[in-house]
Amino acid sequence: MAEIIDGKAIATKIRSQLLIRANEFENRYGRKVGLAVIRVGSNPASAVYVRNKIKACNECNIRSLSYELDENVKSEQLVELIHTLNADAQVDGILVQLPLPKHIDERAVLAEIDPKKDADGFHAVNAGKLFLGEKDGTVACTPRGIIELIKSTGVPIRGKHAVVVGRSNIVGKPVAAMLLANDATVTVCHSRTVNLKEITLSADILVLAIGKSKFITADMVKPGAIVIDVGMNRDENGLCGDVDFDGVKEVAGYITPVPGGVGPMTVAMLLCNTVDGAVHE
Numbered sequence: 001m002a003e004i005i006d007g008k009a010i011a012t013k014i015r016s017q018l019l020i021r022a023n024e025f026e027n028r029y030g031r032k033v034g035l036a037v038i039r040v041g042s043n044p045a046s047a048v049y050v051r052n053k054i055k056a057c058n059e060c061n062i063r064s065l066s067y068e069l070d071e072n073v074k075s076e077q078l079v080e081l082i083h084t085l086n087a088d089a090q091v092d093g094i095l096v097q098l099p100l101p102k103h104i105d106e107r108a109v110l111a112e113i114d115p116k117k118d119a120d121g122f123h124a125v126n127a128g129k130l131f132l133g134e135k136d137g138t139v140a141c142t143p144r145g146i147i148e149l150i151k152s153t154g155v156p157i158r159g160k161h162a163v164v165v166g167r168s169n170i171v172g173k174p175v176a177a178m179l180l181a182n183d184a185t186v187t188v189c190h191s192r193t194v195n196l197k198e199i200t201l202s203a204d205i206l207v208l209a210i211g212k213s214k215f216i217t218a219d220m221v222k223p224g225a226i227v228i229d230v231g232m233n234r235d236e237n238g239l240c241g242d243v244d245f246d247g248v249k250e251v252a253g254y255i256t257p258v259p260g261g262v263g264p265m266t267v268a269m270l271l272c273n274t275v276d277g278a279v280h281e
């Protein structure tokens, strides 16, 4: 029976430390740490995520500036807002909630954020620094949270076989780079992978960012493995992960629940990135 990794409790601890740092910043500089949050359109999941992020800012004494733009906004207007925020000395971090509506070129928009204010770590400069092992970049929030959750088990990452299923720019690719930086042997699997089960069965650390409800079953998991479920899928029973939790918990050594695993860590790491960015200016 696996030990449950309590992401919510770990995130709460990180947030209480951040509140102290944010208060210290305010005492020292006479203003609050500031995070600008931009949402475009009416994606219901994005609305929930953004609301959680803004609430978390308030609880950590970080000033949030919320911008809600119309679904049909032109790229130029979004870019203009980003340029204004880049130039605003009260703004330490900028976040553009993804996905953006189809008519907007996500990559081009993210490229306009000042890399020093890139609270999400999605800018090519920050992604590049991660891949080159340069420590002064911002690391994407979900991957940073995943590494914290793995480290919370006390099991060393060095020399382990880490298997990441999913190759997105916001989770799969950066978490693979971070696991590599922590001396794991890393395999990245995706929708075209042949013999997925054979590979997942050899994983000491298994990170799932697929987007398919209960896709990973007990027969695909090595006994004692650390299983990190990044899935946020909605099915007839509500929110569920990429892992068949009830089955896999009987086999794994450690497992994250959904909700209450990776999700709260993503928010905590966003606040970390914002405070880190403010302090390093």
Ligand code: GUN
Pocket (backbone or CB within 6 Å): 095, 096, 097, 098, 099, 120, 141, 142, 170, 266
């Ligand atoms: N969409 C899904 N995850 C994320 C995230 O971590 N940050 C942003 N900005 N958008 C997302």
